[in-house]
Amino acid sequence: MLATFKHRLAVVIILTAILISLFVWYGSLEPDPDVHRYPRAEDLIKDEEKYVGQEVEVGGRVVSTTPLTIEIEHGGDTRELYITGADEEPNKNDRVTVFGTLEDENTIAASEIISRPYINYLYMYAVSVAAALWILFRISRQFRWDMERSLFIKREDQDG
Amino acid sequence: MADLLTHVLLAYSLGTVLSWRYDRIEKHHVTLLMIGATLPDLTRIGLIIDPGYIQGLGLPFSYSPLHTILGSLIVAFIITQFVNDELAFPIIGSGALSHHLLDSLLLNASGYSYPLFWPVSSYSPPTPGLYLSTDMWPALVAGAYSLVIWMIDRKKLKSELTLGE
Known part of the structure; x- marks a missing residue:
């Protein structure tokens, strides 16, 4: 299956180009509620009026609890949105995802809200880093890098 | 995403x-x-590289295709080019598919998961919403399960070694 280095390099370049094309293609897609691709934070930040009256799904950080206000962020730009009708009472700094109708430029009438304490976010990133380190440890024990062929090769002396 | 540890x-x-x-x-x-x-x-x-900044350069951009079946299989195939093992692609690809299987069960505010099959189809399947990626219990359950598997594996290895002697 593995051909010459040139052949492999060509495969990598072509596939990387396809991936980047997919990134651009996906980025150019407009929200489409019919396939449950609802307007998200980046859409609301780009054009605040366009989605009024539509269902939106946005994630953000709670900046105030009375009234419930979240800050959404995209590409360094931020905006604050009021959330009404929430059946949960998140705390300040919690991360929430809200699904609901954008009533006006600054207000979402929530039909579903999921909140997660900030500490859970830290937890998620901490264990994810641990998982990555575990894999790196296993790679270093079980594989060696062959410079000449630019390949990872199984170590014969591996013991798990 | 469920947390990476659960997946791994x-x-x-x-x-x-x-x-x-x-x-x-x-x-x-x-x-x-x-x-x-x-x-x-x-x-x-x-x-690390905020897609918003790339969009700021005037190019529509999203990393979401990486979190589709096709996108992750492409990455798997790229990695395969650097691994000297004929089983590399089917195995790395299966790992990616296991990720999608778990993530399609995640709780989502809209009740629908993500367009797994994009660009073939934009359909997002409804999600049963079993857990959040920030929940701690999935990793605990997966950890306990893995520990049992690990212990059985050690035992098997030992008995194979004994048999081999």
Whole structure:
């Protein structure tokens, strides 16, 4: 299956180009509620009026609890949105995802809200880093890098 | 995304059980399966290179395709080019698919998961909403399960060594 280095390099370049094309293609897609691709934070930040009256799904950080206000962020730009009708009472700094109708430029009438304490976010990133380190440890024990062929090769002396 | 640890623990368990059944699957294949299970979350590259900044250059851009079946299989195939093992692609690819299977069960505010099959189809399947990626219990359950698998594996290894003597 593995051909010459040139052949492999060509495969990598072509596939990387396809991936980047997919990134651009996906980025150019407009929200489409019919396939449950609802307007998200980046859409609301780009054009605040366009989605009024539509269902939106946005994630953000709670900046105030009375009234419930979240800050959404995209590409360094931020905006604050009021959330009404929430059946949960998140705390300040919690991360929430809200699904609901954008009533006006600054207000979402929530039909579903999921909140997660900030500490859970830290937890998620901490264990994810641990998982990555575990894999790196296993790679270093079980594989060696062959410079000449630019390949990872199984170590014969591996013991798990 | 469920947290990465849950994905990796389950891939470890899956790979280890497969290695009991199939002699061709060795320890390093389990590692390849674990690598595969992380691939869809490469979208987290957005934490380092914010897609918003790339869009600021005037180019529509989203890392979401990495978190689709096709996108993660493409990445798996790219990685395969650097691994000298004929089973590399099927195994890394299976790891990626296991990730999608778990993530399609995640709780989502809209009740629908994500367009798994894009660009073939934009359909997002409804999600049963079993857990959040920030929940702690999935990793605990997966961890306990993996521990049992690990202990059985050690025992098997020992008895094989004894038999071999």
